[in-house]
Amino acid sequence: MMNIIEVKELTKVYSGRKAVDSISFEIKKGEAFGLLGPNGAGKTTTISMLSCLIPPTSGDAHIEEKSIIKEPIEVKKRIGVVPQDIALYPTLSAKENLFFWGEMYGLSGRRLKEKVDEVLQVVGLTERSKDRINKYSGGMKRRINIAVGLLPSPKLLVLDEPTVGVDPQSRTNILESLKKLNKDGLTILYTSHYMEEVEFLCDRVAVMDLGSIIAQGTQNELRLLAGKMDSLKIATIDEVKENLGETIKKVSETDEVKIADRAIEILTLQGRKVLPKIIELLGNNSIRIKSVEVEEPNLESLFLHLTGKELRD
Amino acid sequence: MRKIFLIGIKDVKIRARDSSSFIMLLAMPLLLILVLGMVFQPLWTSTPFTIDIAVFDEDGGEFSKILLEEVFGSEQLKNMIKIKYVDSEEEIINEVNKGKIAAGVIIGEEFSQAIMIGENTRIKVLGDPEQIIKAGVIKNIVEAFTLEVLKRRIILGTSMGILVAKNLINPAEIQRLIPVWLSEIENIGKLIQVDKKTEKRMDKNPLAMEYYAVGMGVMYILFATNAGAETIFQERRNKTLERIKTAPVSEREILGGKLFGIFLIALLQFVMIVFFTRIFYRVNWGDSILGIIIMTLSSVLAFSGLSTLLASLTKSEEQIGNIGPALAMIFGFMGGGMWPASNFPGWLNMVSKFTPNRWAIDGFLKLMYQGGGVVSIIPEVFVLLFMAAVFFSLGVFRLRAKGVKID
Numbered sequence: 001m002m003n004i005i006e007v008k009e010l011t012k013v014y015s016g017r018k019a020v021d022s023i024s025f026e027i028k029k030g031e032a033f034g035l036l037g038p039n040g041a042g043k044t045t046t047i048s049m050l051s052c053l054i055p056p057t058s059g060d061a062h063i064e065e066k067s068i069i070k071e072p073i074e075v076k077k078r079i080g081v082v083p084q085d086i087a088l089y090p091t092l093s094a095k096e097n098l099f100f101w102g103e104m105y106g107l108s109g110r111r112l113k114e115k116v117d118e119v120l121q122v123v124g125l126t127e128r129s130k131d132r133i134n135k136y137s138g139g140m141k142r143r144i145n146i147a148v149g150l151l152p153s154p155k156l157l158v159l160d161e162p163t164v165g166v167d168p169q170s171r172t173n174i175l176e177s178l179k180k181l182n183k184d185g186l187t188i189l190y191t192s193h194y195m196e197e198v199e200f201l202c203d204r205v206a207v208m209d210l211g212s213i214i215a216q217g218t219q220n221e222l223r224l225l226a227g228k229m230d231s232l233k234i235a236t237i238d239e240v241k242e243n244l245g246e247t248i249k250k251v252s253e254t255d256e257v258k259i260a261d262r263a264i265e266i267l268t269l270q271g272r273k274v275l276p277k278i279i280e281l282l283g284n285n286s287i288r289i290k291s292v293e294v295e296e297p298n299l300e301s302l303f304l305h306l307t308g309k310e311l312r313d
Numbered sequence: 314m315r316k317i318f319l320i321g322i323k324d325v326k327i328r329a330r331d332s333s334s335f336i337m338l339l340a341m342p343l344l345l346i347l348v349l350g351m352v353f354q355p356l357w358t359s360t361p362f363t364i365d366i367a368v369f370d371e372d373g374g375e376f377s378k379i380l381l382e383e384v385f386g387s388e389q390l391k392n393m394i395k396i397k398y399v400d401s402e403e404e405i406i407n408e409v410n411k412g413k414i415a416a417g418v419i420i421g422e423e424f425s426q427a428i429m430i431g432e433n434t435r436i437k438v439l440g441d442p443e444q445i446i447k448a449g450v451i452k453n454i455v456e457a458f459t460l461e462v463l464k465r466r467i468i469l470g471t472s473m474g475i476l477v478a479k480n481l482i483n484p485a486e487i488q489r490l491i492p493v494w495l496s497e498i499e500n501i502g503k504l505i506q507v508d509k510k511t512e513k514r515m516d517k518n519p520l521a522m523e524y525y526a527v528g529m530g531v532m533y534i535l536f537a538t539n540a541g542a543e544t545i546f547q548e549r550r551n552k553t554l555e556r557i558k559t560a561p562v563s564e565r566e567i568l569g570g571k572l573f574g575i576f577l578i579a580l581l582q583f584v585m586i587v588f589f590t591r592i593f594y595r596v597n598w599g600d601s602i603l604g605i606i607i608m609t610l611s612s613v614l615a616f617s618g619l620s621t622l623l624a625s626l627t628k629s630e631e632q633i634g635n636i637g638p639a640l641a642m643i644f645g646f647m648g649g650g651m652w653p654a655s656n657f658p659g660w661l662n663m664v665s666k667f668t669p670n671r672w673a674i675d676g677f678l679k680l681m682y683q684g685g686g687v688v689s690i691i692p693e694v695f696v697l698l699f700m701a702a703v704f705f706s707l708g709v710f711r712l713r714a715k716g717v718k719i720d
Contacts, residue, residue, distance in 0.1 A: 051559045076561040087556035089323070091330045103319050104560040148556070 004029045004156055004187045005050070009059035012045050019045040021211040022059065027156070027189060027204075032182045034202030035191040036299060038309075042211040043191040044084060047160045050189070051081045064155055077106075080154030084161045086141045087148075090134035094125060094144050097133060098151065105152040119147040122177060139170025146174065150181075157181070158189045163197065175200055195299040207303060214306050223297045225305070229256070230271025231295040234264045234278070237288040244285060251277045262290075271296065316562050320570025321577050324544050328578050334540055338582045342533040343589055349529065349651075350522030350594065364447040367397045367405045367417045374425025380418075380436075380458050390454070402437075409439050415447035416440045418455060428462060431470060523597065523681060524653075526590040530583060531673045532645030534613055537582040538620035539637030541575030545712075546630035568712065572705070576617045583609055599680035604687045608680065611697040612673035618704025619669060625711030644668045649675075672696045 005027045012020040020042040027033040035043045048054045050061055052072035060067055066074040088097050098116045102108075107115055120126045123143035133141060142162060149157055159178070163171045179201055182188050192198050198205055199219060206216035215225055232252075240259050248264065249257050252274040256267035268274055271294050282289060295301075303309075328334050366385075370377050385394050397414065399405055405417030419437040427434035438455050440448025548554035548571075557567055587605070590596040598605050623640065627633040647661070648654060648670020654662055665671040676693030683689055 053555060053558055073561050073563070076559060079559075081556070081559040083552060083556060083559075085552040087552040089327055089551070089553060091327055092323075096326070100319065100323050101556075101560070104316065104557055104562055106561060152560075 002029050003027065004031075005061065005063050005189070007046075007050070007059075007061040010046065010049060010056050010061055011058045012042075012049060012054065013057040018211050020049070020056075023206075023208070023211075023213045024059075025206050025213065025216060027187060029187055030182075030185050031204060032178075032188040032190060032202045034198035034205040035189070035208055036193070036195065036198045036205050036303070037191075037208030038193050038303075040210075041193075041208040043193075043208055044160055045211075046208075047081075047158055047189075047191060051079065051158060052076055077152070078155045080149035080152050080157045082146050082149035082157070082159040082162050084164060086145050088133045088141065088144060091132055093130050093132050094120070094136070094147075095129040097144065098129075098147060101148045102151045107151065115151055115153070119150045122150060122181070123147045124173070124177075137170075139166050139173070142166050142170065142174060143177075146177070154186075156187045156189060160191050161193070162190075163192070163194070171197075195303075199299060205299065207299070207306065209303075209307050215302065219299070222299060222302050225302055229267040229269065229297070231293075232264075232266040232268065232271050232275060232278070233293040233295070234266075234282070235290040235292075236262045236264070236282065237290050238262070238286065240264055240282075240287055244281075244287075247281060248278060251281055316566045317569040317573050320557075320567065321573030324541065324571070324574030325577050325581065327544070328540065338533065338537050338540060338578075339585060342529045342536075342586055345529045346522065346525045346586075346590060346594065349525040350520075352521075353525075354521040356521070363393055363395055364416070364450060365395045365397065365414045366451055367399045367408050367414045369399050369402055369405055369417070369419045371422040372420045372424035374423070376425040376428050376462060377420040378425075380420070380455070384454060384458050394451070405439055409441050412441055412443060414441065415444040416451040418451065428466060431466065522590075522594050524678075525650075526586070526594060526596040526598075527674050527677045527681070528645070528650035528670075530586045530590070531612060531648070531670050531677070532641060532650040533586070534579050534583050534616040534673075535619065535641040535644060535670075536638065537579035538575050538613070538616045539623065539633060539641065541578040541617070542620040542624035542637070543630055543633050544574060545571050545624050546633065550630060564713070568709065572617065572621060572709075575620055576613060579613045579616060580609070583613060597681060598677070599682075600684060601680050601686045604680045604690055605677075607687060607694055608673065608676045608690055611694045611701070612669065612676070614701040615669040615673070615697040615704065618701040618708060621708030621712070622704045623708075625708045644670050647671075648673075669697055669700050672700075 003026045007023060007025050009022045009024055010020060011018065011022050023042075023046065025033070035046065037043050045054070049056045050063070050068060052068050052075050055069065060069055062068070063075045063078050066078065068075050089100070092100070095116060098119065099112065102112045102115055117126070120129050123146060125140060125143055125147070128136070128140065133144065136144070146159070146162055149159070163174055166174065175197060178188060178190070182201070188201070190198065190201055202219070204216065204218050205222060206213045207222070208214065215222055217225075239262060242259055245257055245259050248259075248266065249255055252266050252268045253270075254266060254268040258265045264278075266274075266278070275292065275294065279289065279292070368381060370381065381396070384390070385396060397408075399408070399417075402417075402419050405414075405419060408414045409417055417437075417439040419439070421435060421437075424434050424436065436455055436459065438448075438452050440452060442448075545554075548557075554567070558564075587598055587609070591598060620637070623637060624633060627636060645651070647665050648668035649657075649665060650670060654665040654671050654674070657665060672693045676690040676697070679685055679689045679693070
């Protein structure tokens with residue numbers, strides 16, 4: 001599949017400090033690509049360079065073969081940008097905002113009207129389109145913020161943490177809308193420090209920390225990097241005797257078993273497969289179970305594994 | 314070009330929806346024009362006020378005649394000083410106590426005779442303490458008169474002394490010649506002259522309402538352009554400027570759009586002030602519609618440039634919000650917004666010519682009172698456009714240097 005964006009050794013230096021340090025990645029047409037990393041990882045600086053807002057110190061990126069350095073206007077025609085902040089005029093209505101931004105993207109007349117109606121429908125705010133933005137809830141503002149990015153029918157939609165400060169319900173709405181747009185063929189570059197969002201939306205992910213990409217690949221590829229062990233945590237009502245440990249090790253095919261009074265922690269390769277056997281074993285020994293927790297490796301644990309710190313640090 | 318226009322129109326739309334802007338940019342100047350026009354109207358009429366006085370003339374001689382007829386009755390003072398002749402000092406005291414007159418003048422018996430023979434004499438001025446300014450005016454006029462008389466008496470005394478000492482004249486003849494000489498001195502020139510000269514001669518005097526419609530209207534253009542310039546910072550704060558930059562819009566278009574917005578906001582405000590004052594305050598802005606349009610455009614351009622420069626020199630919305638109104642007030646007053654700058658002391662009059670307000674006010678007043686049409690305002694328009702060019706160039710240069718590029 002054709003690459004829509006190719007980033008090569010992109011670097012941005014501010015006062016001697018490397019905000020982005022020689023990053024490279026590609027995004028294929030129709031793909032949803034995630035840039036995951038904690039605050040200060042360099043995600044927004046990367047997006048700003050790709051949106052032609054700030055020039056890179058070195059390196060380059062091409063969007064549909066147009067250089068962000070040499071052909072910024074051409075690049076801007078091909079991308080829709082949804083900034084981290086709600087960049088709308090609060091005293092104008094949603095529709096007035098969309099008309100203004102559409103005109104800035106070069107739309108006019110009937111095409112503009114159709115496009116405004118279309119994006120309002122996508123974000124589900126047709127009914128409230130005549131209300132002023134300052135009357136909107138945070139989630140609704142975010143949705144209009146995204147709608148603006150969709151106006152130019154972009155080849156690539158770039159979203160910089162678009163759900164910051166949004167309630168869970170609105171977040172789900174936004175993510176589902178984006179998922180649908182992606183399914184319909186829109187290429188997405190999505191940055192977030194929320195692991196669940198990236199897991200939900202993105203096919204491939206680049207993990208950033210301190211300006212560098214420390215890992216990238218499909219979600220499965222990245223999980224493998226984190227280590228193969230699933231973690232089973234079982235809390236019991238009755239005491240678990242130490243001598244049961246050996247039997248559990250046999251059943252779960254691992255040596256990584258810790259027993260402490262009324263808790264068992266098992267690290268195994270196939271957590272879901274061995275769990276029923278362990279439950280059966282505990283039942284046979286008249287040990288009542290209080291709770292069971294299965295933890296499979298995810299991007300959060302990958303980040304922890306690679307950097308020694310949590311994503312939200 | 315289209316995007317410049319769209320950005321400007323958007324700024325006007327946003328400003329129009331801001332109720333505080335409506336109050337600040339439209340209601341305030343209109344209210345100020347009304348209040349100032351009404352309060353200061355007496356100062357703007359050709360006879361700013363009249364002074365009622367009473368005179369008890371016991372003398373009836375040569376010098377009292379000069380004071381009453383040639384000084385109080387002079388062309389310059391006759392419309393201001395209303396004289397009532399009375400028959401006693403008590404009557405004057407009574408009138409003053411009742412507040413019916415501002416001052417009373419009592420010219421003693423043989424006042425003129427005493428002057429002629431070189432004896433001491435006096436004129437009494439009784440003033441109403443509650444009309445201290447008017448009474449003071451009368452006192453000053455009488456003092457000036459007596460000073461002039463004294464001066465002439467000294468001239469006469471010295472001359473006569475020399476003539477007698479050199480035996481050129483018989484002392485017996487002196488008594489006969491004094492009135493003749495005095496009369497001849499009198500013919501040389503008026504005793505007291507009020508200087509009628511002003512820097513500008515208007516065909517008629519402006520009415521307060523009309524003057525303040527121009528003065529305040531012009532002053533508030535700067536308020537409006539400052540409000541427009543604030544939108545540059547608002548766009549930054551709202552992150553919308555950054556977003557415009559992610560669209561295929563050039564920096565030139567963004568800057569052009571912002572400047573067009575500044576111009577448009579001020580233009581609409583001033584046009585509304587002109588219409589409102591014309592219809593509701595009956596202000597006559599002159600017969601030359603083209604002249605008014607040209608003056609309006611050039612004034613708004615000059616102030617737009619000034620605000621652009623101000624925006625380039627300030628660092629935040631708060632800064633421009635604090636400095637802008639102060640600058641507008643200083644320029645407004647210094648440029649003649651409250652009182653004609655041509656009446657300022659020499660140095661201040663000169664300084665006022667560095668403000669766009671001065672040229673804008675002068676231009677509009679020419680259209681209103683000289684009826685000269687477009688040709689008469691060429692110097693003012695030229696200076697305003699020159700100011701606009703300088704301010705815009707500096708402002709745009711600085712804005713681009715520090716980045717409407719957006720940091």
